[in-house]
Amino acid sequence: MASRFRPELWPTVFLVPALALMLGLGIWQLERLAWKTDLIDRIERGLATPPAPLPAEVDPGFDYRHVTVTGRFDASHAFRLLARVHDGAAGIQVVTPLIRDDGGPAVMVNRGWVPLGPDGKPAAYDPPPAGTVTVEGVARRPLPQGWMQPDNSPATNEWFWVDLPAMAGAAGLGGAAPVVVEQAAGPDRARAPIGGQTQVDLPNDHLQYAITWFGFAAILVAIYLLHHLRRGRAARKGPES
16 A cells, blocks of 8 residues: 655755745746846837937936937046956046036036056047037946945045046036936047947846756755655565565
8 A cells, every 4th residue: 555655854844945945046036037137128228219418307217328418528627437448458437527508417428448558557548629519428327336346536536436426526516417428439449538438248147047946946856755755665665575
């Protein structure tokens, strides 16, 4: 007569929390997949749209948008973003305030990348154009300071991450728009600063991670059941021998 399935205590004690953890991580990865897919779709839609004037008030979701903004560069201030790489070469990026003609808050414009010279200092680069100009580029919301990034040093003009309030203060401005406009590349890609530095690198591996966690859960259940099936067979053979 077939014996009833009788789970052992300690294998079951191990299985339940481990299975709950693996299933929870798999579900969490599916939620991250939905979030990342939506984010990538929004970025692609924003970059695919024609440039539009930067609004005076920028909503929280305004990011990765093609924009134009008109005003005059404040050439007396050029903030240096250190440790920037372009085509495998080390350099800096230059951020210059643009005083808007429409009376909106000043906009920090990332004019592009400048290589380092043989002495390790930034090479010479073109100053911003004088007079009223219209800048075309991609509006980006700056990322907060990374946990491995050094602190900025406004006194020595050494910036490792974009701190808009601090930059506005260093330039003597009352404030700045909550985005940086990364200026589009100019016709001469050999002249610094080289624009078009917007990078979109958003790996979307969450589906693979979810499958991995669900696979671990299935393997764990299979091992658990196989263990008890073998134990049951051994128990049935015992009385017969």
